[in-house]
Each structure stands twice: as C-alpha cells, then as structure tokens.
Amino acid sequence: MPESAPTERALQLLGLLQTRRSWPGSELAQRLGTDARTLRRDVERLRRLGYRIEAKRGPDGGYGLSTGSDLPPLVFTPDEALTTAAALASSAASGAAGGGELALTALAKIEQVMPTKVRRRVRALRSSVSLADSPNAASGAYPAPLDAGVLGVLALACRDHERVRLRYMHTAGPEAGLDLVRNVEPEALVPRGTRWFLIGRDADRGWRALRVDRITRAEPTGTRFSAQQVPGGDPVAFLSRQFGAPPRTHKATILIHAGLEQVQAYMGGFASDFTAVTLSTGEAATHWRIADVRLEVLAGGLLWVRWPFEVLDSPELVALLQERAQAFASAGGATQPLLP
Numbered sequence: 001m002p003e004s005a006p007t008e009r010a011l012q013l014l015g016l017l018q019t020r021r022s023w024p025g026s027e028l029a030q031r032l033g034t035d036a037r038t039l040r041r042d043v044e045r046l047r048r049l050g051y052r053i054e055a056k057r058g059p060d061g062g063y064g065l066s067t068g069s070d071l072p073p074l075v076f077t078p079d080e081a082l083t084t085a086a087a088l089a090s091s092a093a094s095g096a097a098g099g100g101e102l103a104l105t106a107l108a109k110i111e112q113v114m115p116t117k118v119r120r121r122v123r124a125l126r127s128s129v130s131l132a133d134s135p136n137a138a139s140g141a142y143p144a145p146l147d148a149g150v151l152g153v154l155a156l157a158c159r160d161h162e163r164v165r166l167r168y169m170h171t172a173g174p175e176a177g178l179d180l181v182r183n184v185e186p187e188a189l190v191p192r193g194t195r196w197f198l199i200g201r202d203a204d205r206g207w208r209a210l211r212v213d214r215i216t217r218a219e220p221t222g223t224r225f226s227a228q229q230v231p232g233g234d235p236v237a238f239l240s241r242q243f244g245a246p247p248r249t250h251k252a253t254i255l256i257h258a259g260l261e262q263v264q265a266y267m268g269g270f271a272s273d274f275t276a277v278t279l280s281t282g283e284a285a286t287h288w289r290i291a292d293v294r295l296e297v298l299a300g301g302l303l304w305v306r307w308p309f310e311v312l313d314s315p316e317l318v319a320l321l322q323e324r325a326q327a328f329a330s331a332g333g334a335t336q337p338l339l340p
Helices: 005-017 025-032 036-048 078-094 099-112 116-128 148-160 235-243 260-267 295-304 315-331
Strands: 053-056 062-065 162-169 179-192 195-202 206-211 215-224 250-256 274-278 284-292 309-311
Touching (some): 005 025, 005 036, 005 062, 025 036, 025 062, 078 116, 078 148, 116 148, 148 162, 148 215, 179 206, 179 235, 195 235, 206 235, 250 295, 250 315, 260 274, 260 284, 284 295, 295 315
Antiparallel strands (some): 053 062, 162 179, 162 215, 179 195, 195 206, 250 309, 274 284
16 A cells, blocks of 8 residues: 555545544445454554544444544545534624624635635625624524535626526425526625525526525636626615515523533534523523524423523513423423412
8 A cells, every 4th residue: 555545544534433423443444444443542542643533342342533622633524614604794793792703704614624626615705795783693594405516606707707607496486396497697696694695686587686596507608798786785784675674683691500611511513602601600601692583492492401401591582481481391290380
C-alpha cells in the first residue's frame, strides 16, 4: 500500500464514524478493506488527534464517537459543506442576539479550508443570499429538505446573472402534482423560517418567489441576462408581500432544576441551547431556551423534562400549561381538580 494510505484510511474511518452512533468493528474493517488489527491502529491514530472514540467489547461491540470538551476537525462531503453553509447563512438571516455575526464568522472559517470547487459554490451562496431585515427563523420546526446540488446551481446563477432551466413541482391549482419546466432569471436566495426561496423573473409568468425544496432539477443555460431590480427594490420585502408577514415566533426560557451535565446527557440527542446556571441557594441548574411559531410545540417539548422546572419569561406558555394541566391530570387518573 502507498505510504499515504494510513492517513487516507483514517479520514475515511472518521467519515464513517460521523454517520452512525456505533459501528461493529468487523463492518468497519470490511468498509475500509483492512483487518481488525489495522483498524485498532487507525482508531488510536484518531484518538491522538483529539477524537473521543469509544470501544465496546463483546458480540454487540464496536466503535463510536462520543462528545468531548474539545472540537477536533470534522470531515464533510461537498454536499454536506454546502448544506452547512446554507444553514449558517439562514442563521445569519435570523438576526438572533449576536447569532448572525457568529454564523457569518463560522461560514468564513469553513470557506478557508474548502476545496476550490466547493468554496466557489459556498461563496456564491453567501453573495446571493438577501439577509437585510430577513424574518427571524429561530424555530424548533424541522427545515424543508434541500438538494445541495440545486442550491449550488442557483447560487452561482444569481451571482453570475445566468438564466437557469428548472423543473418545479407544483402543489396547488390546476398544475398540482406536475413537475414542469420553468425558465428563470434568478436574482436572490432568501431564507424564511425553515424554507429557502428563489426570487427571480420567470420568462412566462413574471417575477416569482419559488420554494427551493420544490425545485427538483436546476440546469445553467449559459445565457447571461442584464440584472433587473426586484419589484419594490428588495427581495425580502418582495417575498413578504407574496406570502404575508411571517408568523410570530414564541420564545421561552425554561429553568430546569438539574445540572447541565445531567440535562445534556438525557436531552442532548434531541434538544440544544442549554446553559449552566447557579441559583442563589447554590443549586446547580440549567436554562433551556426554546422557540417555535406554535405554543403547543413548546409545551410538547416540556414533556421531555424529567426534573422540576419553571417557565421564566413566557406568560402565554404558562397560561397554556395551566389550561391543559387538568386534561393531563384526568388522563393520569387524578380525581381532584388542579385549578380553582
């Protein structure tokens, strides 16, 4: 094997470990085309670089990455890199307390270490996104799935003023269910909530806001066009006029009477934004910041909290919990009313 093989194999191993919580050792060795002894050496090589890799013995044993206090390098595929860049750009658009600046800083750092081809697509994405006055997207809802290849083509087309040929899936009206060809002169990409929109001039329909997750294919045509101003002068304002004002985002800070490590160990797989706090009594506690456009989603998330907790700053959420408390008590067999 060439001398570089161990390094290449270690990077491949890292990429595999990042795709699953746990891998059987025999399957990892087979994927890497090596034996168990060489696999153990590769695991040790990654551990020396700062990766915390747990090994479990026995019939159900294997290897898996665990969380740690350090942040070692990550391995991204080109599509993962572009998708990460899209998420950071969307976060920058949200304007949440300093989060926008941090997102752009992180995006700039990622760009520096990307291969030239991927960097070109990411820079095009960053230059094509309209962020000014973009609606706050700090929501617990799941983002609409994006095709990284489509997003990259659209970003480059916006930057270079190049016409694109799209296949767009319609979900309403007489064209519902049809995947139709549309020729578009793209102007900007705008994140809104959990979705991305392409603002551009359709050759047959005029200015439109198209959902990127409904674009099944995007092809550059090689034909350049002279940029024209979006009606009203601003892509974000144009999108707001098309779809109305975004729904209000409800936010709440939950004080959980348990230490940060306990909370993260139990809830870290499906929640985030935890902060350690110390109460005046000396008790270790945790702040959990949650947000969604629906109060019911916030209330539902609290079912996962196994310790006593308090809602600190959302009277609306407190009122909803009080309203639903009797129903939960009845379902649990309580006979005495909880509210006067």
